[in-house]
Amino acid sequence: MEKEKTIIKVKDMTRHYNTNGIVVKALNNASFEIKKGEFIAIMGASGSGKTTMLRILGLLDKPTKGQYTINNLDVVNLPEEERNYYRLTQLGYVFQDYALINEMTASENVHILSLMEGKSKKESLLNAKEALENVGLGDKLERVPNQLSGGEKQRVAIARAIAKKPRILFADEPCANLDTHTSGQVLEVLKNLNKKFNQTIVMVTHELWHTKYASRVIQLKDGFIVSDKRRR
Ligand SMILES: Nc1ncnc2c1ncn2[C@@H]1O[C@H](COP(=O)(O)OP(=O)(O)OP(=O)(O)O)[C@@H](O)[C@H]1O
Ligand SMILES: [Mg+2]
Numbered sequence: 001m002e003k004e005k006t007i008i009k010v011k012d013m014t015r016h017y018n019t020n021g022i023v024v025k026a027l028n029n030a031s032f033e034i035k036k037g038e039f040i041a042i043m044g045a046s047g048s049g050k051t052t053m054l055r056i057l058g059l060l061d062k063p064t065k066g067q068y069t070i071n072n073l074d075v076v077n078l079p080e081e082e083r084n085y086y087r088l089t090q091l092g093y094v095f096q097d098y099a100l101i102n103e104m105t106a107s108e109n110v111h112i113l114s115l116m117e118g119k120s121k122k123e124s125l126l127n128a129k130e131a132l133e134n135v136g137l138g139d140k141l142e143r144v145p146n147q148l149s150g151g152e153k154q155r156v157a158i159a160r161a162i163a164k165k166p167r168i169l170f171a172d173e174p175c176a177n178l179d180t181h182t183s184g185q186v187l188e189v190l191k192n193l194n195k196k197f198n199q200t201i202v203m204v205t206h207e208l209w210h211t212k213y214a215s216r217v218i219q220l221k222d223g224f225i226v227s228d229k230r231r232r
Pocket of ligand 2: 050051052
């Protein structure tokens, strides 16, 4: 098999929060690489530093020290505007609370971003339809969020994140508000995107059974990586 390209390189990534003189060492000297097409699950107990790590990887926060590159680009030290642009155009996000606009249909929730980016209405609509089909919601394009189940809402959020074909898809506990059965469906959707499009995914979870959908599991404990294992 052809060797996959390294997309993410992290060296000594550290994040200490300083609140009124009290320092919390949320993440310490994390070093690892991620190849294109990996589906990473970041595991660990509450407070172990999972969200801290995901926010830094997703350019929503900066490390206290350490290096981080995406495709050899030093994304930590990009000028603020370029960093924001990179985040908007190259990275996709799914959070536990869906963050959909209630007044808009599934299709509108997905295509509004590409309209704002200046794409034509026709192209935006087509992209949205394709993204929603890829998460199994091709028949629910015109539903508003309160006509959708929790799992369907999360799948709309995933469609919104993948519509721009991001280099990396980040998900922080995407199943936190879902029951076991629905969680399985959402994880299955992520796994399919990973397989079908070789989509690189970094997902935070604290449920052990969720890790079976991933290709690699990074385990955090008290802000340290304590294990890093490939599953397939
Ligand atoms: N903005 C902040 N200011 C100060 N401390 C913070 C901040 N954000 C997180 N922390 C602390 O950093 C540590 C790691 O937090 P983090 O949110 O990364 O954990 P987590 O693994 O995502 O936990 P959970 O499973 O509960 O979401 C915790 O001790 C937390 O209290
Ligand atoms: Mg968290």
